[in-house]
Amino acid sequence: MIIPFIKKDLLVLLRNPQELLVLVLMPLVLIAILGFALGGVMGGDAEPITAKVAFITHSDEQKEIEAFIEEIKGQEMPEEAETALIQSANLLHPIQTLVDDVFGSKELKEIVELEVVKAEKLDEIKNDDHYAAVIEIPAHYTYDILSSALLDEPSSATITLYKNEGKQISPKIVEDILMNFQKQLTSMTVIGKAGVQLEDIKSKEIGKTETVTEREPINSLQYYSVGMSVMFIMFIASHIGSSAYREKQLQVFNRIILSNTSRWSYLGGIFFSVIVIAIIQQAILYGVTSLIFGVVWKDLFGFFLVNLSLSFAIGGVGALLTALNYRIDSEGVSNFFGNVMVSIFAFLGGSFTPIAETSSVIGMLGNLTPNGAGMSSLLQLLQGVELSAIAHHLFYLVGFGLIMLTAAVFSFPKRGDAI
Amino acid sequence: MLEVIDLSKKYKQKYAAQGINMFLEKGEIVGLLGPNGAGKSTTISMLSSLVVPTSGDVRLLNESTIKNPQNIRKILGVVPQEIALYTDLSAEENLRFFGEIYRLKGAELKKRIEEVLEQIGLTDRRKDLVKTFSGGMKRRLNIGVALLHNPEIIIMDEPTVGIDPQSRNYILEAVKRLNKERGMTVLYTSHYMEEVEFLCDRIYIMDKGHIIASGTKEELKNILSSENTISIQVERVKEEFIQLLEADPTIRQVKVLDRNVTVIVPKEYNLFQKISQIAEETSTALISVEVKAPTLEDVFLHLTGRALRD
Numbered sequence: 229m230i231i232p233f234i235k236k237d238l239l240v241l242l243r244n245p246q247e248l249l250v251l252v253l254m255p256l257v258l259i260a261i262l263g264f265a266l267g268g269v270m271g272g273d274a275e276p277i278t279a280k281v282a283f284i285t286h287s288d289e290q291k292e293i294e295a296f297i298e299e300i301k302g303q304e305m306p307e308e309a310e311t312a313l314i315q316s317a318n319l320l321h322p323i324q325t326l327v328d329d330v331f332g333s334k335e336l337k338e339i340v341e342l343e344v345v346k347a348e349k350l351d352e353i354k355n356d357d358h359y360a361a362v363i364e365i366p367a368h369y370t371y372d373i374l375s376s377a378l379l380d381e382p383s384s385a386t387i388t389l390y391k392n393e394g395k396q397i398s399p400k401i402v403e404d405i406l407m408n409f410q411k412q413l414t415s416m417t418v419i420g421k422a423g424v425q426l427e428d429i430k431s432k433e434i435g436k437t438e439t440v441t442e443r444e445p446i447n448s449l450q451y452y453s454v455g456m457s458v459m460f461i462m463f464i465a466s467h468i469g470s471s472a473y474r475e476k477q478l479q480v481f482n483r484i485i486l487s488n489t490s491r492w493s494y495l496g497g498i499f500f501s502v503i504v505i506a507i508i509q510q511a512i513l514y515g516v517t518s519l520i521f522g523v524v525w526k527d528l529f530g531f532f533l534v535n536l537s538l539s540f541a542i543g544g545v546g547a548l549l550t551a552l553n554y555r556i557d558s559e560g561v562s563n564f565f566g567n568v569m570v571s572i573f574a575f576l577g578g579s580f581t582p583i584a585e586t587s588s589v590i591g592m593l594g595n596l597t598p599n600g601a602g603m604s605s606l607l608q609l610l611q612g613v614e615l616s617a618i619a620h621h622l623f624y625l626v627g628f629g630l631i632m633l634t635a636a637v638f639s640f641p642k643r644g645d646a647i
Numbered sequence: 648m649l650e651v652i653d654l655s656k657k658y659k660q661k662y663a664a665q666g667i668n669m670f671l672e673k674g675e676i677v678g679l680l681g682p683n684g685a686g687k688s689t690t691i692s693m694l695s696s697l698v699v700p701t702s703g704d705v706r707l708l709n710e711s712t713i714k715n716p717q718n719i720r721k722i723l724g725v726v727p728q729e730i731a732l733y734t735d736l737s738a739e740e741n742l743r744f745f746g747e748i749y750r751l752k753g754a755e756l757k758k759r760i761e762e763v764l765e766q767i768g769l770t771d772r773r774k775d776l777v778k779t780f781s782g783g784m785k786r787r788l789n790i791g792v793a794l795l796h797n798p799e800i801i802i803m804d805e806p807t808v809g810i811d812p813q814s815r816n817y818i819l820e821a822v823k824r825l826n827k828e829r830g831m832t833v834l835y836t837s838h839y840m841e842e843v844e845f846l847c848d849r850i851y852i853m854d855k856g857h858i859i860a861s862g863t864k865e866e867l868k869n870i871l872s873s874e875n876t877i878s879i880q881v882e883r884v885k886e887e888f889i890q891l892l893e894a895d896p897t898i899r900q901v902k903v904l905d906r907n908v909t910v911i912v913p914k915e916y917n918l919f920q921k922i923s924q925i926a927e928e929t930s931t932a933l934i935s936v937e938v939k940a941p942t943l944e945d946v947f948l949h950l951t952g953r954a955l956r957d
Contacts, residue, residue, distance in 0.1 A: 232747035236733065236740075243735040243776070479727040482697050483792065487748045488720045 229489060233497025234504050237468065241505060247467055251509055255456040256516055262456070262580075263449035263521060279360035279398030281331070282345045282353045285369075289323045292371040313378050322373045322413060323365055330409055340402065354390050360398035362390040363406065373413065444612050453517040454606045455579035458538065458599035460513070461506050462570045465542050468502050469549030469562030476554060495547050495640055499633060502546035506539035523610075530615040531606070537625035538602035544632025545598065551640035573597040578604075601625050648673045648832060649694070649719075649800065654703030656689050663689040665856045667703070671800065671834060676826050678847030679836040680943060686856040687836040688728065691804050694834070695725050724798030728805045730785045731792070734778040738769050738788050741777060742795060749796040759795055766821065767791040783814025790818065794825070800832045801825065807842060815842075822846055840943040850943065854951050868941045874899065875938050876945045877918055879908040882932035891925045900948050906934075911949055 241247055300313050331342040345353055345362075353362055369385045376383030389406055391399035475481045484494055514531075517523040525531040545565075552561040576593050577600030578584050584591030584604075594600035605621040654667040664686040671677050679687050692698040694705055696716030705712045705719070712719040732741050742763060746756045764770040767787040777785060786806060793801060803822070807815045819842060825831045837843050843850055850867060852860040860867055881888070884903055892901050892910060898918070900911040912918050919936060926933050939945075 229748070232744050236736070236744045239740060240733060240735045477729075479729045479731040480733070482692075482727060483725070483731050483745065484748055485697065486695060486720050486723065486725055487745070487750075487796075488717055489748050 229493045230497050230500050233494070234501045237471070237497075237501035237505065238508075240471065241467070250463055251460060251467070251505075252512055255460040255513055259449065259452045259456045259513075259517060259521065262452040266452075267448045278341065279339060279402060280341045280343065280358055281402055282349075282359050282362040283327065283331075283342050283365075284345050284347050284350055284353075284362065285323060285365035286347055286367040287323060287365050287369040287371075289321055289370045292368060293317055293321070293374065296371055296374045316378055317374050320374060320377065322370055326409055330405060336405070340398075340405070357392065360392050361402040363402070364388040364390070377413075444610070446607055446610055449517070449521040450523050450610050451582070451607070453514065453521060453523045454603050454610070455574075455577075457510055457513045457517075458577065458602045458606070459570065459574040459579040461509060461538060461542050461602075462545070462573060462599060463566055464502055464505050464509060465546035465549055466562045466566030466570065468498055468505070468546045469553055469565070470559050472498055472550040473553040473559045473562065491640055491642070492637065495551065495636055498550045499543045499547040499636075503539045503543040506542050507535065510535045510539070525609065526612070527609050527615065530609050530618070533615065533622060534602060534605040534609065534618070534625075537605075537622045537629075538598060540629040541598035541602075541625040541632070542629075544629035544636070547636035548632045548639070551636040554641050555639050573599050576600055577602075595621070595624075598625060598628055601628075648708065650706045650709075651690075651694060652704045652706065654690065654693055654705065655701050656693055656698060657701040662856050664693070667693075667858055669851050669858065669861070671832055673799075673832055674826070674830045675848045676822070676833040676835060676846050678843035678850040679834060679853060680838070680840065680843045680850055680947070681836075681853035682838050682947075685838075685853040687853055688804055689856075690853070691725070691802050691834070691836060695723055695802055696720060697725075721796075722799040724793035724796065724801040726790050726793045726801065726803040726806045728808060730777075730789050732777050732785065732788060735776060737774050737776050738764065738780075738791075739773040741788065741792060745792045746795050751796065759797070763791040763794050766794065766825075768817065781811075781814070783810040783817070786810050786814060786818060787821075790821065798831070800834070802834045802836075804836050805838070806835075807837070807839065819845060840947070844943055852943075852947060852950065854947075859950050860946065864943070867943060867946050870946055870949065873914055874911050874941070874949070875914050875916075875918075876941050877910050877912060877922075878935075878937045878939050879910065879922060880934040880936075881906055881908065881926075882934060884908065885929050885931050887929040888925060888931040891929065892922075895921065900952060902948055909945070909948070911945065 241251075296317050297314050300310055300317070303310075305313075327342065327344070330336065331340055343359075350362065350364065353359055365387055366385065369387070372383050372385035375381040376385065387406060387410070389399075389403055391403065393399075472481075475484075481494070485491070514523070514525070514535075518525070549562040549565055553559055574580060575583065576590065577597045578594055579599065584594050584600075595604055601621045601624050605618040608618050609615075649671040651667055651669045655665045656663050657665075667686075667690050669677075669679075679690065681687050689698065693700045693703075696705075696712055696719055699713065707719045707722075710718065733744070736744065739760060742760045743756065746759060751759055761770075764773050767790060769784060769788060769791070772780070772784065777788060780788070790803070790806060793803075806822075807818055810818075822833060822835065823846065826833055833846070835843065835846055844864060847864070849863055850861065851858050852867070860870065884906060889901060889903060889908065892898055892908070897916045898910050898912050900909070902909045910918070922933070922936055925931075
């Protein structure tokens with residue numbers, strides 16, 4: 229008895245281009261506009277930072293270390309002290325450390341591409357926009373650092389950094405790296421003066437490393453594909469609620485009742501029609517966004533389950549809107565839902581912007597809306613979260629649908645009421 | 648077959664229908680005649696089990712339909728006053744949907760759709776969307792939907808409202824055929840007296856929620872057996888002319904419609920002389936004065952003092 233209603237509602241919808249525009253074309257247009265216009269706002273949109281940095285050194289590190297050692301040997305100092313200083317001098321290779329250990333580390337290699345350049349090219353490179361920064365190591369840098377660190381002599385060693393002002397972030401990153409390097413060098417120097425072997429410090433681990441669950445970032449096209457889909461699914465409830473009321477006005481409902489179809493079958497027909505149309509709508513929207521915008525769902529089973537639960541909840545809303553329209557004998561309830569409530573729900577649910585991040589209360593309220601719960605679930609699925617982690621949202625959506633359906637059954641006018 | 652006993656429906660403080668008693672015998676066409684707002688649609692809604700009456704009973708084969716409406720719904724087809732169709736669906740799609748909710752399936756459903764399309768003359772337009780139909784075609788399909796499940800009784804609520812004379816004749820002939828060829832019992836409501844007169848074996852006349860007269864056409868017209876209906880056609884209706892006619896104590900009713908003035912007077916009273924005199928006094932140019940056989944319209948006028956289409 230439900231199938232004729234679903235067939236009829238689908239046919240009526242297919243013959244109604246205005247409704248189709250609202251339910252299918254408009255969300256796709258909005259996904260495209262918002263997704264591209266707000267690209268870069270979402271974490272997943274961030275382009276990887278790559279900085280090309282030129283490295284020019286006037287210092288011959290090995291020769292300067294040897295010169296320093298010769299100088300130590302030339303001084304008349306106790307043998308033990310001389311040996312300790314020579315050992316420390318052989319360990320401290322500030323330029324090599326900067327190039328190999330700092331810029332050569334796995335993490336920084338992904339961000340900074342260090343290119344060792346001959347000193348004569350400095351002027352040329354300073355005007356080359358391909359470089360985010362130029363690091364210039366002065367002559368006698370290593371010797372000065374060793375003298376300062378081990379012999380407590382005043383240091384004139386200064387690294388010069390030329391920043392390309394045309395680049396916004398990368399020169400700042402290079403500057404921070406150098407500052408941090410300088411700090412570490414200073415602390416090692418202080419520790420060296422305190423009589424601690426530098427070798428001991430290097431080999432010690434610093435604290436404990438914890439691993440947190442890593443989620444894939446969401447880009448704006450993914451975000452708005454979900455945001456607009458869960459928003460526009462609600463218009464189906466409003467559309468069917470209004471169509472059902474027109475059936476009453478035209479006495480089609482009376483005809484249905486006279487066929488010995490119960491009111492509950494009719495309401496069931498509305499409920500399932502909304503579910504079927506919602507599933508089709510979501511399939512079209514996500515299908516198109518997958519083909520055009522590359523929004524791909526890895527966990528298809530989870531994706532289907534969330535959309536089924538969301539459609540179930542919206543089916544309940546559609547049934548309730550129909551029942552209330554019939555009760556108050558006006559299309560007003562479904563119109564109010566479509567014109568006002570959908571926007572409020574969409575805002576709270578985060579369809580326009582991730583508002584839940586601003587406050588936990590708004591986040592909680594958002595998740596109480598069917599679209600909000602659906603959106604949270606779908607975004608988490610996109611981030612690679614397990615289905616079990618979003619099960620509470622699915623239970624909520626099914627519960628929400630059942631509550632709406634129960635409310636619809638109680639508010640639908642009974643035989644003998646003025647309908 | 649179907650009996651209505653003291654049926655009333657009260658909405659808030661007002662009775663839409665009160666103390667309605669009527670019956671339908673198998674195979675007859677019964678008319679329910681009355682002006683707009685007389686309570687015809689409310690009576691039909693109670694009779695067809697859509698509205699629960701405030702009091703009274705509707706009995707099908709001596710069994711109350713109020714508590715168990717399923718039985719009457721099985722044998723009843725209702726043609727509502729509105730075009731109760733999906734205008735975005737084709738004629739065939741409409742018939743299929745309503746057939747399916749009447750639990751018709753497969754070959755039976757297909758056969759019934761073909762038969763009904765044939766009966767209502769829409770076979771060649773079966774694939775067209777209803778919104779492209781003329782008013783008359785929509786009305787025919789509106790009737791067709793009510794015939795799908797082969798009902799024994801069909802209730803038609805003003806099925807010819809707002810259509811052209813050709814479509815109206817088609818519908819009236821179709822109703823006659825259904826009654827003659829299939830023995831269908833018909834309850835036909837209208838405020839068009841000529842339709843009821845053409846179709847119906849028996850007639851109930853309703854006004855202001857009550858049945859004010861009932862019987863065969865002849866029985867109803869006999870109400871006016873002691874009176875004559877005189878139709879006066881004038882060049883221009885003057886207020887003084889009407890006032891003087893109304894002031895005459897022997898004239899029972901005066902009704903003006905365009906340039907026609909209808910008066911009801913006792914048969915023994917010769918009004919010609921009086922009419923000429925009043926026309927002369929008020930300088931009203933008479934075109935014709937005619938004594939007519941009473942119509943149901945005249946009966947209604949006699950009973951209520953108002954015309955059916957007031």
